[in-house]
Amino acid sequence: MQIDPPYLMFLGDVPDKLAAKTAYGIVDWRREWCLGQVRLPGCQADLSLPDVTVKDAHAKGARTMIVGIVNAGGVLNPGWVPTIVEALETGMDVASGLHIRLDSNPEIAAAAKAHGRKLHDVRMSDQHFATGKGTKRQGRRLLTVGTDCSVGKKYTVLALEKVMRARGLDADFRATGQTGVFISGRGVAIDAVVADFISGAVEWISPAAESPDHWDLVEGQGSLFHPSFSGVTLGLLHGAQPDAFVICHEPTRKTMRGVQHPLPSIQEVIDLTIRCGQLTNPAIRPVGIAVNTQALGEEEARAYLAGLEKEYGLPATDPIRFGVEGIVDRVVADFPATPA
Amino acid sequence: MQIDPPYLMFLGDVPDKLAAKTAYGIVDWRREWCLGQVRLPGCQADLSLPDVTVKDAHAKGARTMIVGIVNAGGVLNPGWVPTIVEALETGMDVASGLHIRLDSNPEIAAAAKAHGRKLHDVRMSDQHFATGKGTKRQGRRLLTVGTDCSVGKKYTVLALEKVMRARGLDADFRATGQTGVFISGRGVAIDAVVADFISGAVEWISPAAESPDHWDLVEGQGSLFHPSFSGVTLGLLHGAQPDAFVICHEPTRKTMRGVQHPLPSIQEVIDLTIRCGQLTNPAIRPVGIAVNTQALGEEEARAYLAGLEKEYGLPATDPIRFGVEGIVDRVVADFPATPA
Numbered sequence: 001m002q003i004d005p006p007y008l009m010f011l012g013d014v015p016d017k018l019a020a021k022t023a024y025g026i027v028d029w030r031r032e033w034c035l036g037q038v039r040l041p042g043c044q045a046d047l048s049l050p051d052v053t054v055k056d057a058h059a060k061g062a063r064t065m066i067v068g069i070v071n072a073g074g075v076l077n078p079g080w081v082p083t084i085v086e087a088l089e090t091g092m093d094v095a096s097g098l099h100i101r102l103d104s105n106p107e108i109a110a111a112a113k114a115h116g117r118k119l120h121d122v123r124m125s126d127q128h129f130a131t132g133k134g135t136k137r138q139g140r141r142l143l144t145v146g147t148d149c150s151v152g153k154k155y156t157v158l159a160l161e162k163v164m165r166a167r168g169l170d171a172d173f174r175a176t177g178q179t180g181v182f183i184s185g186r187g188v189a190i191d192a193v194v195a196d197f198i199s200g201a202v203e204w205i206s207p208a209a210e211s212p213d214h215w216d217l218v219e220g221q222g223s224l225f226h227p228s229f230s231g232v233t234l235g236l237l238h239g240a241q242p243d244a245f246v247i248c249h250e251p252t253r254k255t256m257r258g259v260q261h262p263l264p265s266i267q268e269v270i271d272l273t274i275r276c277g278q279l280t281n282p283a284i285r286p287v288g289i290a291v292n293t294q295a296l297g298e299e300e301a302r303a304y305l306a307g308l309e310k311e312y313g314l315p316a317t318d319p320i321r322f323g324v325e326g327i328v329d330r331v332v333a334d335f336p337a338t339p340a
Numbered sequence: 341m342q343i344d345p346p347y348l349m350f351l352g353d354v355p356d357k358l359a360a361k362t363a364y365g366i367v368d369w370r371r372e373w374c375l376g377q378v379r380l381p382g383c384q385a386d387l388s389l390p391d392v393t394v395k396d397a398h399a400k401g402a403r404t405m406i407v408g409i410v411n412a413g414g415v416l417n418p419g420w421v422p423t424i425v426e427a428l429e430t431g432m433d434v435a436s437g438l439h440i441r442l443d444s445n446p447e448i449a450a451a452a453k454a455h456g457r458k459l460h461d462v463r464m465s466d467q468h469f470a471t472g473k474g475t476k477r478q479g480r481r482l483l484t485v486g487t488d489c490s491v492g493k494k495y496t497v498l499a500l501e502k503v504m505r506a507r508g509l510d511a512d513f514r515a516t517g518q519t520g521v522f523i524s525g526r527g528v529a530i531d532a533v534v535a536d537f538i539s540g541a542v543e544w545i546s547p548a549a550e551s552p553d554h555w556d557l558v559e560g561q562g563s564l565f566h567p568s569f570s571g572v573t574l575g576l577l578h579g580a581q582p583d584a585f586v587i588c589h590e591p592t593r594k595t596m597r598g599v600q601h602p603l604p605s606i607q608e609v610i611d612l613t614i615r616c617g618q619l620t621n622p623a624i625r626p627v628g629i630a631v632n633t634q635a636l637g638e639e640e641a642r643a644y645l646a647g648l649e650k651e652y653g654l655p656a657t658d659p660i661r662f663g664v665e666g667i668v669d670r671v672v673a674d675f676p677a678t679p680a
Contacts, residue, residue, distance in 0.1 A: 134567025196531040227474025231538040231575025
């Protein structure tokens, strides 16, 4: 899936910020791609982008309108259709993370066809992938893994991309979830792929690099210890064949998201990630720990992270609070540039 | 997916036995459900069932016509359509393991609609599953795991079902692949499920049993060590929450199916299956080794199996050559009946 920026952000009439979570994620990381926002009467979210019309945005160069809305019920709000149709008529593609296909609406399907525009449904995967092969591909890869779902795996790789690029390293974020796909403009929502093709899809997401020193920073999903999503996580690990991984963790969580199971320890995640990851990369190793310390005071957070550094011999940080420089230092130290 | 027997087996004009592999598997295990076969001119396969007409089969009580054909190209042979339409008109459902949907053919779709019949596409999954929960369900479960794909996982659970039932044990085969679904009349081709729902689909396939002593014998898929399909295998392991597992192996294979990776050892499979399986069943344990010894002479096979028994302390057998009585003995010994 290839989504062309710049983007026009469509928020519809969402009742709160949470319903526009995807849109906020895009603006956080790709502010420069977002030309403006279109909001309908009653909209309770604000991306702090200029409020524009569809025509204005198109005139300014917007190529894709992003429907950055989470709709719980799985229905396409009829009130959104005229704006989506207008974007297609004006000459933009439309991309959505809704649970329902854009082309399930006849007006939208007809407008896309009539104007030769693309409809991207990021949550659906129609793409045909080969099965994974597990053979070594050129380039270096880093994957985020976790003690649970929703512990900062996407944020961590995006923060690493920013710092690594600032240091002149050749690094690309590789998206495996819907918000990530909008942020990178490319990728696959890996949890929507047919089970037989999980690792094959990841091999497509992170293909052989042109340089042996190029880093793909692959967004992790789920956890090897999550009884709902472990299959996605293992297929992702085998497909990504990471040289390095960062363990993401939330220290106050008692049970894994949506189930009754306790969180595994960081050590258990390290051990099983290495055990399984060696299948497609015998040299796999941990390079850092990324902790969401939001629930801790600053001193408490610093003490907790210092304790982890000592216990695991790895840089430990909260990417939001303290940045990821220490992890990048470790990556640079562990993976020196290939001699010319 | 619920497919109603008795079956009429449709072989079309397949050029060889291999192209009717699914049909042979069904007849091997559910001969009593198969009332007859329909073959078109040129057909080179023969299930040793009576050759019948669609009308005959319906008169004898056939409720579903099975399209037991593997078609490499993913096309529906136009020559097969009249027979499929005739079955629907006569009042049978039609079930297929083809890579293409039956209702993608307008004549078939129209006939199914006009006559109110069901079309089952076993390779596709339209069913909506919940995500897996990983909570303990009543009953006992045995799963086959493997050093590779295609090492006898389905055969082994079917052989176990036969022997366990003959001994008066309450045991049901639970299908997770297309041939298995035809054999059990129920199940899901788990590799066709969307990645997020692998373990959830298995929880549906093997629900809470009515008795604590009931055995679900769950068909395994892939291998935790197969870089193409490991995600399916892990989701299946977590969803099945097995009390017991049997390791399936083919001793002459050098690399895993379709890839360049060597096979893991039986010990590696045991260790990783226990490590991962403990997440949803802390008491998981191995109860046997099932080997496909087809490539070995009889004495060589016996010596090899005796060596495995000694090395692993588990009953080791070739289910086809020597049966699975020894594994059932171990299951009975390890899992005594619940006191009344």
